[in-house]
Amino acid sequence: MHVVVLGAGYAGLGLTKRLESSLPSDVDLTLVDESPDHLVQHELHRVIRRPGVANEIRLSLPGALERATARVARVEAIDRDERVVSLSDGRLEYDIAAICLGARTAxxxxxxxxxxxxxxxxxxxxxxxxxxxxxxxxxxxxxxxxxxxxxxxxxxxxxxxxxxxxxxxxxxxxxxxxxxxxxxxxxxxxxxxxxxxxxxxxxxxxxxxxxxxxxxxxxxxxxxxxxxxxxxxxxxxGIRGADALEGERPTVEADLRLDDRTFALGDAARVVDAAGEAVPASAQAAVREARTAAENVERLVDARRNGGEAVDPDLEAFRFESPGWVVSVGDEAVATVGSRVLTGRPARALKASVGLGYLSSVGDPGSVAGFAAREFLSERFRRDR
Ligand SMILES: Cc1cc2nc3c(=O)[nH]c(=O)nc-3n(C[C@H](O)[C@H](O)[C@H](O)COP(=O)(O)OP(=O)(O)OC[C@H]3O[C@@H](n4cnc5c(N)ncnc54)[C@H](O)[C@@H]3O)c2cc1C
Structure with missing residues (x-):
């Protein structure tokens, strides 16, 4: 059996890392991305002022994976009936696919x-x-x-x-x-x-x-x-869907399934969660959707191996429960935690911890150390203005 994950952003890399530990070892797992690196996009704006940040937010995919195969190629088209992905350098057959191609600028x-x-x-x-x-x-x-x-x-x-x-x-x-x-x-x-x-x-x-x-x-x-x-x-x-999806961001419901063999998550899809709420396109949501998708891929693999084609297992329903939001505004930050709004040092600390927490979950120690040094040891962090 072959599971393929298309796109190695927050959704795709998070999903693949979970599947590496949850899928049986005889299930092949392939992660495809047009770039050899995972980009920590929610810190990308920092590069405008601090070009060196680029080294902290770009992580080599092979280095981030344990048993999955990283394939660097562009996804050109996805034939869901035939279960074949056309790539810039060939084709890839799959039993189960997850489309995590993110979005492009609209x-x-x-x-x-x-x-x-x-x-x-x-x-x-x-x-x-x-x-x-x-x-x-x-x-x-x-x-x-x-x-x-x-x-x-x-x-x-x-x-x-x-x-x-x-x-x-x-x-x-x-x-x-x-x-x-x-x-x-x-x-x-x-x-x-x-x-x-x-x-x-x-x-x-x-x-x-x-x-x-x-x-x-x-x-x-x-x-x-x-x-x-x-x-x-x-x-x-604004954003639009990937070219391989003809610019569309298809709607998926809480099980994150596009059809019985294909999932779509992250910015690539418009996700409507178990409460019927539209989930905002964000790194935070993509990371959380990856957890539900991993559970559901695992259940599907299990059902197909044990019961054949006819079995349609119960799937977990994604419910988006956001702990809050945080953004930087230059050296400052603004955060919400529940109904509370934070600014100043608490918001800056939260922004730094979110970045650090994410990098530690996917990154190599060098990036984590560089990011931590910049965020926590910088002069601006010591000031409380
Ligand atoms: C400057 C900036 C700041 C942001 N700040 C925040 C924030 O503070 N908080 C927050 O929650 N969100 C933030 N976001 C939004 C967040 O980054 C996105 O919502 C998030 O990246 C979506 O994750 P994803 O995995 O769906 O897609 P992505 O992270 O975009 O990953 C998609 C992957 O698919 C690959 N790919 C695309 N097309 C192809 C193809 N045809 N073939 C092969 N590979 C392909 C790409 O190379 C990429 O690796 C920010 C975005 C930007 C740009």
Whole structure:
């Protein structure tokens, strides 16, 4: 029997590591990713200001695995009827598959935005943003930065750019655009409001209810007719499904199954949990979904080995219970724990612990040590401002 996991992000790597210990040893397990490294995406914005962070948030896949085979190839298509994955370098047959391909940046057909806006999904994007931001900030009349989209990535990018400007150049004009009524609209209101305050304290102009209709080389157009000039446009305005899923993010219910042999989880899918709630696309949710998916793959493998095709086992239902949310805003952080909002040192400590906890669960000791040293020993952590 062959289980394949497509995509080695939070969902895919977490699922594979669990299956390594729970599946019988005669079940083959393959993890496919187009990159040889796992990227700790929720810290990616840090690379804009601290390029060295790249070494801490990129983990070699073979090093992270024990018995699963890591295959570096691009998933081109998935034939669920034939149970065959077409890869850039061949094909892969499977008995059970989990689609964990994450999401790509969505541009919603907005004219000029893909050409002139830089997304943030990869290390190369973070480096490109850094380069362009520093060029813009150096120019006498420059320093006008627009970030389109105020989800988890947009707010953290804006915070990082404001801190970069402060550290290296004094100041900049940074505007964060959000189509909906507040920042972090997919997340609890108390969290969104607290993040908004932290961004404003950082001098970032927040424009909610601002719908982008297009962009050219030096300005974005808003639905209101206004044109906002920029030296740098970062686009974090939304996500769409993987190309191998034709850009779709298929909906899965609480058992995380797309069909009787295929699971979909993480950003790759729209997950509706056991309470009927839509689960926000996030690293936090992907990690938790991986636990349920691992349990369900194991039950399916067991049923197929013992009862043949006819058996459809009871599967665990995923219920998303979030302990809270935490983001960085430059050197600061904002967190919610239940209904409590944390800022200052407790929030910074929480943000650092979340990163450290995750890295220790997947990482090599070098990355954990580097991350811990930066987060806990840095001057900014000792200050309580
Ligand atoms: C800057 C930033 C900050 C964020 N901050 C937070 C935060 O504070 N908290 C939080 O919970 N979430 C945060 N997020 C969101 C979080 O990172 C995503 O929700 C999370 O990465 C989703 O996990 P995933 O496993 O579904 O997908 P991913 O982590 O994106 O992994 C998908 C994997 O699939 C691989 N892949 C994709 N297509 C192919 C293909 N065709 N063939 C082969 N391999 C492929 C990719 O290389 C990747 O390894 C942030 C995101 C960004 C960009």
């Amino acid at each position: 541009y919603y057909g907005l004219e000029g935005v893909p050409e002139h806006g830089i997304p943030l999904k990869r290390l190369s994007h973070a480096r490109q943003i850094r380069k362009r931001a520093r060029e813009a900030l150096r120019a006498d009349d420059g320093g006008r930065i627009v970030v389109g989209g105020a989800g988890l990535s947009g707010v953290q990018v804006a915070g990082e750019l404001a801190a970069l400007a402060r550290e290296e150049y004094g100041s900049a004009s940074i505007a964060l655009l959000e189509q909906r009524a507040r920042v972090a609209p997919e997340f609890p209101e108390n969290f969104g409001r607290a993040v908004e305050r932290a961004l404003e304290d950082d001098g970032i102009e927040i424009r909610t209810g601002a719908t982008v209709t297009g962009a050219d080389a030096d300005g974005v157009r808003l639905e209101s007719g206004e044109r906002l000039p920029f030296d740098l446009l970062v686009w974090t305005g």
